[in-house]
Amino acid sequence: MSNYVDDHQSKNPNPAPDLACVSASSGLAALCADLARAPAIAVDTEADSLYSYFEKVCLLQLSTRAADYVVDVLAVSQQVKMLAPFFADAQVEKVFHAAEYDILCLKRDYQFTFNGIFDTMVAARILGWKNVGLGNILHERFDVTLNKKMQRADWGHRPLSAEQLAYARDDTRYLLALRDLQIVELQNAGRLEEAREEFERLTRVEPTPRRFDPDAYWNVPGARDLDPAGLGVLRELFRFRDAQARKEDRPPFKVLSDAALLRLAAARPTSPRALAQVSGIPSYVLQRYRAAFLDATARGIAAPQHAQPRPHLRGQPPLDNSARTRLVQLKEWRKRRAATRGVEPDVIVSNDVLYAAARKNPRTLDALVTATGLGPWKTREYGEEMLGVLWGKHR
Numbered sequence: 001m002s003n004y005v006d007d008h009q010s011k012n013p014n015p016a017p018d019l020a021c022v023s024a025s026s027g028l029a030a031l032c033a034d035l036a037r038a039p040a041i042a043v044d045t046e047a048d049s050l051y052s053y054f055e056k057v058c059l060l061q062l063s064t065r066a067a068d069y070v071v072d073v074l075a076v077s078q079q080v081k082m083l084a085p086f087f088a089d090a091q092v093e094k095v096f097h098a099a100e101y102d103i104l105c106l107k108r109d110y111q112f113t114f115n116g117i118f119d120t121m122v123a124a125r126i127l128g129w130k131n132v133g134l135g136n137i138l139h140e141r142f143d144v145t146l147n148k149k150m151q152r153a154d155w156g157h158r159p160l161s162a163e164q165l166a167y168a169r170d171d172t173r174y175l176l177a178l179r180d181l182q183i184v185e186l187q188n189a190g191r192l193e194e195a196r197e198e199f200e201r202l203t204r205v206e207p208t209p210r211r212f213d214p215d216a217y218w219n220v221p222g223a224r225d226l227d228p229a230g231l232g233v234l235r236e237l238f239r240f241r242d243a244q245a246r247k248e249d250r251p252p253f254k255v256l257s258d259a260a261l262l263r264l265a266a267a268r269p270t271s272p273r274a275l276a277q278v279s280g281i282p283s284y285v286l287q288r289y290r291a292a293f294l295d296a297t298a299r300g301i302a303a304p305q306h307a308q309p310r311p312h313l314r315g316q317p318p319l320d321n322s323a324r325t326r327l328v329q330l331k332e333w334r335k336r337r338a339a340t341r342g343v344e345p346d347v348i349v350s351n352d353v354l355y356a357a358a359r360k361n362p363r364t365l366d367a368l369v370t371a372t373g374l375g376p377w378k379t380r381e382y383g384e385e386m387l388g389v390l391w392g393k394h395r
Contacts, residue, residue: 099117
């Protein structure tokens with residue numbers, strides 16, 4: 001391992017140790033040995049979603065109570081699975097802030113399984129903290145101000161700067177101290193079991209492969225105001241954008257924004273001169289893709305979109321009228337319950353749970369659990385109330 005010592009000064013009571021940067025298999029083996037001796041480790045990741053079509057994990061940050069580590073997973077990609085036993089070990093607590101995204105990314109890229117999770121953002125929400133972003137929490141609780149200048153950095157680019165490493169390190173450096181504080185507050189509030197249940201649910205989230213939906217142009221804001229010819233142009237531009245983004249390995253929005261798609265579809269330019277007069281699109285973009293834009297416009301005009309596109313449904317199937325009524329009633333109940341507790345509504349139960357309950361309309365607690373996947377704590381706390389809403393006893 002090579003060491004990089006940042007000069008970030010914090011008011012955290014624990015002085016910052018040196019930062020160990022792991023970029024070789026030997027360093028990763030040494031890291032695994034260090035982790036094996038720690039009962040709790042803070043974890044975070046950095047990915048390149050702002051710079052790649054198919055995002056990937058680029059950094060893995062880990063902090064014990066004695067050391068901070070940044071693993072360059074692009075440099076040791078073939079050996080990263082050495083960490084699989086660590087993530088699967090229920091006896092070692094992995095402390096994240098907003099764990100779901102990190103877990104999904106690590107499952108997608110390395111097929112890790114997870115046990116023993118603590119999520120400081122989830123804990124903050126259960127406790128009813130008003131500001132649950134990590135920067136806000138650390139400022140309020142530890143008088144620490146994080147440098148967020150690198151939030152939009154390209155984490156896939158090498159070499160990494162000292163500022164990037166310091167930024168990455170700070171995302172885990174304080175999490176164990178925050179976890180200690182939250183454990184006490186959760187216990188005092190009688191909410192630790194509730195939190196543990198939600199942490200366990202996070203271990204079971206699963207990534208879904210990215211698939212391009214050629215009809216998803218219907219979801220572009222403003223698409224439904226276009227006439228058939230304009231909608232045909234939008235369809236062709238939308239499909240060109242995705243193909244070009246794949247070719248360049250860039251996010252589609254970096255090829256052309258949704259707003260620019262709509263402007264081109266509304267204007268329907270058929271000549272280079274008309275294309276140049278479309279406002280709100282950078283000149284270099286018009287120049288770079290001029291031929292492709294004109295070709296897409298011609299195809300769209302030649303094949304207007306008269307039928308309503310049908311994007312692939314995401315998540316749950318549509319509800320019938322009775323189920324929609326039940327969903328409204330459940331949301332009203334949840335809103336009242338959340339206001340009483342002083343938390344956001346989805347802390348009570350998630351939208352997915354309400355949706356499934358409204359659609360299945362279960363009559364018993366067992367049926368409610370089967371329909372929604374509601375955990376034991378929430379079943380005891382809210383199950384009878386939900387059934388009462390569904391069957392007219394608690395309106």
